Amino acid sequence: MAVTLAFLMKPLSIAVDNILPSRLWRDSVIETKKVQKIRASIEEIDIIEPLSVCAVDRHTGRHLLLDGHLRLLVLRQLGRLEVPCIIATDNESYTYNNRVNRLSTIQEHFMIFRAIERGVSKERLARALCMDLSLIGKKLRLLDGLCEEATMLLKQHEFSPEVCSTLRKMKPARQVECAELMLAANMLTVNYAKALLVATPVEFLISGMKPAPSRHITHEQICRMEREMSNLQDQYRSAERSFGEDTLNLVLAQGYLRKLVENERVRKYLGTHYEEVLKEFESIVAISSMQS
Numbered sequence: 001m002a003v004t005l006a007f008l009m010k011p012l013s014i015a016v017d018n019i020l021p022s023r024l025w026r027d028s029v030i031e032t033k034k035v036q037k038i039r040a041s042i043e044e045i046d047i048i049e050p051l052s053v054c055a056v057d058r059h060t061g062r063h064l065l066l067d068g069h070l071r072l073l074v075l076r077q078l079g080r081l082e083v084p085c086i087i088a089t090d091n092e093s094y095t096y097n098n099r100v101n102r103l104s105t106i107q108e109h110f111m112i113f114r115a116i117e118r119g120v121s122k123e124r125l126a127r128a129l130c131m132d133l134s135l136i137g138k139k140l141r142l143l144d145g146l147c148e149e150a151t152m153l154l155k156q157h158e159f160s161p162e163v164c165s166t167l168r169k170m171k172p173a174r175q176v177e178c179a180e181l182m183l184a185a186n187m188l189t190v191n192y193a194k195a196l197l198v199a200t201p202v203e204f205l206i207s208g209m210k211p212a213p214s215r216h217i218t219h220e221q222i223c224r225m226e227r228e229m230s231n232l233q234d235q236y237r238s239a240e241r242s243f244g245e246d247t248l249n250l251v252l253a254q255g256y257l258r259k260l261v262e263n264e265r266v267r268k269y270l271g272t273h274y275e276e277v278l279k280e281f282e283s284i285v286a287i288s289s290m291q292s
Contacts, residue, residue, distance in 0.1 A: 004089075005089065006088060006089055006090045007052065007086045007087060007088045007089060008086065008087040008089070011050045011084045011085060011086050012084070012085055012087060013082045013083070013084055013085075014053065014063060014082065014083060014084075014085045015081060015082055016072065016075055016076055016080055016081060016082065016083055018056075018061065018062050018063060019051070019053060019062065019063050019065050019072060019083070019085070020060075020062045020063065020064050020065060021065050021069055021072060022064055022065055022066065022069075023069060025069065025070075025073060029070070029073070030073070030077065033130075034070065035070055035073065035074060036130055037129065037130040038070055038071055038074050039074045039077070039078070039130075040127060040128060040129070040130035041128050041129070041130070042071070042074055042075070042078065043078070043127075044124065044127050044128040045128055047071065047075075047083060047084060049068070049071075050068075050083075050084040050085050050086045051065060051067065051068035051071060051072060051083055051084070051085045051086070052065075052066040052067040052068060052085070052086050052088050053065050053066060053085045053086070053087060053088065054066060054087075054088055054091050055087055055088075055089070063085065063087075064091070066088055066091075071083075102158065104155060104156050104157055104158055105139075105142065105154070105157065105158050105159050105160075105161070106142065106143070106151065106154060106155045107155070108139060109139050109140070109142040109143060112125060112136065112139050112140055113140060116140065122136050122137070122140075135161070138161040138162075138165075139161055142161055142164050143164065144168065145164075145168030145206075146164055146167060146168055146175065147172035147175050147176065149172070149175075149176045149179075150167060150172070150175040150176050150178075150179045153176065153179040153180065153183060154179055154183075154188070157183070157188055158188075159188035159189070160189070160190050162190040162193075163182075163188060163189070163190055163193045166190065166193040166194055166196075166197050167179070167193060168206070169197060169205060169206055169207065170197065170200055170204055170205060170206065171204050171205065171206060173204065174200055174204035174205075178193065178196045178197075178200075180236065181196065181232065181236065182196070184236055199228075253284070254284055254285060254287065257281045257284055257285055258285045260281065261278070261281050261282060261285055
């Protein structure tokens with residue numbers, strides 16, 4: 001079966017004045033960090049991704065912009081006259097905004113590492129990415145001291161380099177435990193990583209010494225935090241072991257309850273004598289995420 005392309009294969013150079021934005025931006029957007037990064041990238045290495053536009057309008061002679069509004073804004077600010085564009089054959093902008101590949105922190109590390117391997121200086125990278133030079137160094141050393149299992153757990157996520165700086169103070173087994181806990185709680189933050197570090201027993205630390213606690217945290221509070229963290233880890237492992245079986249049981253129970261609710265005689269009886277039970281059954285049947 002033939003697949004129809006949604007755009008022309010060859011980019012065209014189109015005058016900036018002939019591109020009509022499909023949305024308006026406030027003047028303050030120029031000052032945002034995102035626009036500053038786009039500007040720095042264009043100034044240092046020019047346009048990487050062409051703009052996406054519709055075919056030229058026969059009446060106005062202009063192209064409607066589908067994707068790349070901020071890039072166009074920066075190009076106009078820089079006084080560019082032309083810009084490379086991809087001509088879309090379908091007038092829709094949903095895909096461009098919905099199908100976005102976010103660069104994870106570890107992927108960014110490898111990107112920076114390979115760029116430096118190929119001769120790009122740290123200074124130029126810092127300018128192109130609109131980053132401080134010290135941050136480039138931190139991202140370059142991101143995986144130093146991090147075990148492979150923890151790296152695999154974190155490779156698809158975005159987080160601060162300081163998270164890895166905290167994890168590398170722990171031994172590999174503890175790194176994996178903390179990575180699992182942060183992912184389970186959906187909290188890949190520096191503060192949570194530091195809290196896990198404080199709650200880590202001495203035998204799981206690389207230095208063999210506890211980090212200096214805050215003045216407001218007593219020794220008893222740290223001991224209690226360690227116990228609670230240990231209990232949380234046990235509960236997490238228990239839930240992980242039983243998750244598959246529990247989900248299967250829930251799916252089977254849901255199917256059985258659906259048959260009961262769909263039976264008119266049973267439904268009428270429950271509605272007459274056990275109305276609250278019927279409502280609970282209906283709410284369970286309405287759950288759609290169990291089988292996904």
